[in-house]
Amino acid sequence: MLHVALINGPLPDGALFMREGRCTQRSSIWATQWPPISLAYLAAVVRDAGARPFVFDCPPAGLTLSGLAAALRALAVDWCLLAVSTPTARDDLRLAGEIKRRLPAVKIGAFGVHPTVLDREILDAAPAVDCIVRGEPEETVRELLAREPAEVAGVTWRDGAMARHNPDRPAIANLDRLPWPAWDALDTGLYRLPFSRRRFLCAGPSRGCAFGCSFCTAGAYYGRRVRFRSPVSLAAEIVRDRREFGVDDFFMWAETFTLNRAFVLELCRRLRHDAPGIRWTCNSRVDSADEALFREMRAAGCWMVSFGIESTDENVLAAMGKKIAPIDIENALEAARRAGLKTVGHFILGLPGDSPRTIAQTSADARRFDLDFAQFYAAAPFVGSPLYATASRSGMVSAEDFPAVGQHRATLRLPGLPPAEVDRALRRAVWDFYGRPRQIVRVLRTVGWGVGRQIAHEIGKRLRFGV
Ligand code: SF4
Structure with missing residues (x-):
């Protein structure tokens, strides 16, 4: 069974940070961190696809890069899917590099608005990232776990020195068909x-x-x-x-x-x-x-x-x-x-x-x-x-x-x-x-x-x- 890590990465200064669709920000003056619904949806989809999800919402959990890397190693993770945002892109791609350096066999994908728009640029700048999941990620991730990236709509992937931009995936027409967010894959006490x-x-x-x-x-x-x-x-x-x-x-x-x-x-x-x-x-x-x-x-x-x-x-x-x-x-x-x-x-x-x-x-x-x-x-x-x-x-x-x-x-x-x-x-x-x-x-x-x-x-x- 594939082990899939879904990651909202840590910031170097330890700040609370959300990377949730259009909301990518340090937590507000009220110091609240929203439950990461994107990761919970993805966890449900990963489970549906017959794989095992592990959610790492690092900022509220106080998980640092070395703590995260140790956990990924201990869990024998096959895939890491990283939420990437504009304010944190440099740190996010550095995190991808560190994961790849420590766990070279792990496949790394990036998702979020920022990589959706700058897919080729990210693949050029970050050799550790294997593919970009563009736009709404759930159905794309479901297929990515079962097929080669070349066959999956909504993916930009690395083909030697080339970045291949597959056709877009249409938006999910019926949202009721998505599985409900798998909150059990997170520590809900953090939110x-x-x-x-x-x-x-x-x-x-x-x-x-x-x-x-x-x-x-x-x-x-x-x-x-x-x-x-x-x-x-x-x-x-x-x-x-x-x-x-x-x-x-x-x-x-x-x-x-x-x-x-x-x-x-x-x-x-x-x-x-x-x-x-x-x-x-x-x-x-x-x-x-x-x-x-x-x-x-x-x-x-x-x-x-x-x-x-x-x-x-x-x-x-x-x-x-x-x-x-x-x-x-x-x-x-x-x-x-x-x-x-x-x-x-x-x-x-x-x-x-x-x-x-x-x-x-x-x-x-x-x-x-x-x-x-x-x-x-x-x-x-x-x-x-x-x-x-x-x-x-x-x-x-x-x-x-x-x-x-x-x-x-x-x-x-x-x-x-x-x-x-x-x-x-x-x-x-x-x-x-x-x-x-x-x-x-x-x-x-x-x-x-x-x-x-x-x-x-x-x-x-x-x-x-x-x-
Ligand atoms: S574009 Fe953004 S800010 Fe404007 S109404 Fe829609 S969600 Fe709100």
């Missing part, structure tokens, strides 16, 4: 909600996004056509997770959970009936839900919704292709609050079109919006995003910048807005938002005093070190 420290799991209602926001890589990975699970299948999976893993908290991991009203209403109806008492959170676009929908979600256990607001400047919103208006933001937040939901706003500073004035305005609006929580990110030209293409062409970012690309620190060089100024604005935005006495009390009421102390410590650390 805890930031506020309550309760264990939680992710559930995947849909894949794909039609909007094409400039900073986002969703389209390059799961495609521009949105595909939904059936509510009956998703609710049954949640019931299974509850029963088998003793978890009552969930994050609906979708590009935009609220996009399909009929889907959400039916899922909520089923959750009320089949899984009473669960608690869940999700994300939403500000133009895709109203108070009635939020009330249904609240009644089915949703307690918090995250909104991608990004900016409150009309021109910056238009330039990023977000296709929302500032008035949509206020309406959605008001509707969610009236329905009894906590709200989180996500903001990106330093996008093309931004200036010191628009950044100050966005930061001020974040405070004015009466949000429960806010997250501020630096604009990052992730490989696979439209912004990456624009920024590379126009010299806003260069190849040397890429090891530093990430949402925790600015790298884009915009006219009149150097990265250092964006970094200062990021720190100021966090401080101005959370430093208000009213907000401190509000956060403490939500998270409790013990967690509040931890958050204060974390904010202080990040403000001091600028991460």
